[in-house]
Amino acid sequence: TEVQGKKVHYREWGSGNKLLLALHGWPADSTHYAELGPILAQASFRVIVPDLPGWGETPAPASAWGVSDYRRWVHDFTAALHLSDFFLFGHSFGGRVAIKYTLEHPYDVSGLILCAAAGIRPNPYTLKRRLLKFTAVVGKTVFSLPLLRRLRPLAQRFLYRAAGSSDYLQAEGVMKETIVKVLQEDLTPLLPELKRPTLILWGSEDGATPLRDGELMAKQIPQSTMHVFAGARHNLPKLLPKAVAEQIISFTASELVSYIE
Numbered sequence: 001t002e003v004q005g006k007k008v009h010y011r012e013w014g015s016g017n018k019l020l021l022a023l024h025g026w027p028a029d030s031t032h033y034a035e036l037g038p039i040l041a042q043a044s045f046r047v048i049v050p051d052l053p054g055w056g057e058t059p060a061p062a063s064a065w066g067v068s069d070y071r072r073w074v075h076d077f078t079a080a081l082h083l084s085d086f087f088l089f090g091h092s093f094g095g096r097v098a099i100k101y102t103l104e105h106p107y108d109v110s111g112l113i114l115c116a117a118a119g120i121r122p123n124p125y126t127l128k129r130r131l132l133k134f135t136a137v138v139g140k141t142v143f144s145l146p147l148l149r150r151l152r153p154l155a156q157r158f159l160y161r162a163a164g165s166s167d168y169l170q171a172e173g174v175m176k177e178t179i180v181k182v183l184q185e186d187l188t189p190l191l192p193e194l195k196r197p198t199l200i201l202w203g204s205e206d207g208a209t210p211l212r213d214g215e216l217m218a219k220q221i222p223q224s225t226m227h228v229f230a231g232a233r234h235n236l237p238k239l240l241p242k243a244v245a246e247q248i249i250s251f252t253a254s255e256l257v258s259y260i261e
Contacts (some may be wrong), residue, residue: 003190009057010050010077014041017253018252021083022049025092025118025180028235029056035241043249050077052094054175064177067185071100078207084108087252091115092209093250094133102196112194113248115201116234119187120213198224199251201244203232225251 001008011030020040024032030049037047053073054060063068074097078084088109090098095117102109198221202214211228218226228245229240236244 001077001080003073003080006053006059008050008077008080009038010048012049013037013047014045016041016044016046018045019086020045020047020089020230020238020248020252021074021078021086022047022089023094023097024049024052024055024237025094025116025235026055028092028238031056032235032238036237036245039241039245040248043245047131048081048083052097052179058111060174062174062177064174064181066178066181067096067100067187070097071104074101075105078108080127080254087111087248089113089115089248091116092118092234093182095119096182096185096187099190099194102107102194103190106195109196111252112196112198113201113251114198114214114217115236115244116203116209116214117200117217118209118213120209120216121186123181188216188220191217192222194221194223196223197251197254199247200224200226201229201236201247202226203229203234203236205231206234210235222232 001010009030011033014037022033022036024030029051033047033049039050040047051058052070053065065073078086088098088102088111090096090113092115095114096119098112098114099117099119113125172251200214200218200221202209202211204211206214214226214228218224229236229243232240
């Protein structure tokens with residue numbers, strides 16, 4: 001199919017009466033749902049996972065996008081496939097888009113599932129971030145010296161990884177600018193405005209989006225419940241597909257969601 005004049009790649013499993021639209025994180029694509037999709041298909045779901053623009057097999061946007069640009073793209077994607085009354089699943093970056101989509105199009109969404117969702121901007125005044133900023137400033141000067149200039153790319157990679165910005169390292173071209181633009185937006189003030197039943201899934205050992213972010217989301221989103229996977233890290237859809245599927249099945253069958261519908 002085509003969205004906004006460009007071909008879109010997506011994967012689909014099942015033909016059940018419950019529709020789940022899943023938005024992947026970065027750097028990922030629809031292949032990360034190769035186990036979760038079939039499991040849900042066996043439980044009477046129809047699961048659709050698009051490669052978001054710039055990742056997988058869907059072309060990158062022509063210019064740097066923000067979260068709202070991706071939200072508009074997802075809306076155009078759902079219109080192209082005539083999708084409505086679906087459960088919206090957002091992992092990591094996909095959680096950012098899912099939050100904005102649900103706010104703008106609440107009647108499309110039967111229920112929201114935020115899985116290790118991004119969107120809460122880290123405190124810039126933490127000791128770690130102050131040290132990283134100081135190191136970056138000093139490093140820029142030191143590695144500009146003739147004898148050390150060759151080591152500068154290696155030092156930059158170390159800093160990005162220490163700051164949790166490995167996504168930036170793997171991105172190319174306009175996607176680097178897109179990541180910077182996306183990370184500048186803090187969605188925390190929007191959380192209390194979410195009016196759909198929400199399930200929050202998190203790993204206790206998540207190093208990319210810390211557990212405290214999930215706990216804050218659970219506190220701020222009115223109709224939310226939270227499940228924490230003990231010992232689990234960030235990429236829950238790929239690492240724990242059966243356990244994630246169990247939570248999705250339970251949530252979508254809950255009395256709260258049925259009542260809202």
